[in-house]
Amino acid sequence: MSAADGGATADGGTDRGAAGRSAARPLLLAGGRVLDPSQGLDVAVGDVLLVDGRVAHAGARVSAPDGAEVVDCTGLVVSPGFVDVHCHLREPGREDVETIATGARAAAAGGFTAVCAMPNTDPVTDNQAAVGFIARQAQRADAARVHPIGAITLGQKGERLAEFGEMVAAGAVAVSDDGKPVVSAQIMRTALEYARAFGIPVADHCEEPTLAHGGAMNEGVVSMKLGLKGIPSEAEEIMAIRDILLARRTGGHVHLCHMSTRGSVELIRWGKERGIRVTAEVCPHHLSLTEHEVEGYRTNAKMNPPLRTADDVAALQEAVRDGTIDVVATDHAPHHYDEKEREFADAPNGIVGLETALGVLVTWLVDPGILTYAQLVDRMACAPARIFNLPGGTLRSGAVGDVTVFDPTRAWTVDPARFRSKGRNTPYAGRTLRGRALVTVVGGRVVHRDAAPAGRA
């Protein structure tokens, strides 16, 4: 891949601005496979032209306008930028493990043009000032867009609703108490009702706390052998069906985070068949790994919800294929090295995911023929933008110029030391994946270019 310098117009260095600000020069992504499921577009060799930060053209070949920067995308896929509706950027509170800036750069490196930051920060992002802080830090980061998610309840304590309206006005795109379930069904019901005024989804971390209490991994044969307390599938499924039923009652939009079991898939299918406003996400790790990863007490395989069984993985793969599960989200959760380097039961939950998501999905879902590239782009770009009502997710003319260029076949080996994220906690370390983002464009400007040598592996 090469980037030809197409003209003399300079950035001037004055507008190093932020995601979403207009680019000074037109950008032509030339000669790639232009793939945009949002409009049924799949052109084997085509161009995408971005002017003034917006999509001016996507489809057939065009000639570069004067002064345009031209990026040769031969052999690459050019798609709407990936959108992650679920990540943890740890700022404010744990800037030692991630900041909005490092998270936004990790996102861009993974091909994400926008991510949604969960509010379980310290202090909790549960008011307009806190939401505004995230939005400002994101502007400074000048990488992927970062959309704040506000808390459902004050302090994520599950007691009193946070001020959804003010948070939305400050930039929040959804509400969630992620990291914890909304234990009270009455609070969840009220949140779904109240959120309707603002047209935002209520994203729930489905975990029945008394069943899951003290659990460190999936409950089953492996947990029995390892002597680790298990979390049964039902802990997730009981809350999933509760939320679906409350969405039916209220007409609110419930979004179920990180679904991990076959039972949850069946419940979501049940809800969608009845026209209930339920959407759902699944993480790359739940689509690729099983509870056996935990064997040897590997803390980088510890997350919540836990890795489940091969049967669950198969059900989730089918659900993301048939659209029962709408989107893939990373649940990117950086932790300090020391925090994972300890007894399994004491290690924190979570793994980083922004920089491995594409490779994991290509390797485990596209290569074996479960997903097409068009479906992959839909689940990673179009559907997330649509269900969270975010800019992007499409290459229609006039849309924001958020584009991902990826090499669908490039093989690369995961080396956590090379992550942009401060987090190194990944179960994929040392594995060879296929599929890698090479150029990430936000608002018509290149915010990430892959540093790896060009060419196919």
Place this chain on the structure above:
Amino acid sequence: MTAARPADRPRAAAPVRLGKDLLALEPLSSEQIQLVLDTAEPFKEISERAIKKVPTLRGQTVVNLFFEASTRTRISFEFAEKRMSADTVSIAASGSSVQKGETLVDTARNLEAMRIDMVVVRHGSSGAAQFLAERIESNVVNAGDGTHEHPTQGLLDLLTLRDHFGSLTGRRVCIVGDVLHSRVARSNVWGLKKMGAEVGVCAPRSLLPNAIDELGVEVFDRVEAAIEWAEALNVLRLQLERMQAGYIPSLREYNRVFGVTRERLDRAPRDVLILHPGPMNRGVEIDSDVADGPHSVILDQVTNGVAVRMAVLYLLAGGRPELAEAAKGGAS
């Protein structure tokens, strides 16, 4: 391949070894378990001598690192070490390493820096022994990790059963009690199955792992049925905390429904051998007249514990089983 070898020639198989650590019985082969049990036999005799000491581990430094309270297991290891002339230090680190402030990995590195040879570790977290073993050069012996395994207890139970039955093959052994939280139960299940015994478990389902049916063991909902089936019962301690945590309604009812009582044993079609890893709750999981009765081998287990631990330490230190007899030298 081996097919061409004459049948009458002894196999030149690779010698069976235990490896660097003893962390669990699950990964061991039956040959490895056999090796420990066979090695323990000559060590039994040492504890019967007037002068209970051999020079086998002279110059070896062993640290007993106990993050959880233990009397019986710690003392058993200490005797095993001292009777083999090892230099030993016992550390009772109360509370978890997290509460203590120092991480487990730092504790391990500090010990290693003092140039030790072996660590015997007891810890409340499953996997702690393996965690340590992967990070230090010294041999690690798991003296019980969380609800995972307690391999030397499993081995001493096997040795005690073997003493009585001669062979474990086809013998029916039932583990009675809190299998869900028991590391002893896990080590017993693996050890017994590998040695060819039939394994049963009996407890209220609330104290059995949900996936127990996938272990290939007989599951008995009623202790009467277990007693009718079994040739030996390994009765587990029922901890008071289980009642407080709501797994069973009361100790009183537990004894009435699941207690191993003389009355129940009297109805058994045969004599049933009684084992208990201790410490016992007399009148809860086991009645006194059973624990002290003619078919109880509970104190034999304790005696065998020292011999098994001597064998384990000896094998990890690099000793070869055929030398175990000779290793007793010096004092004989």
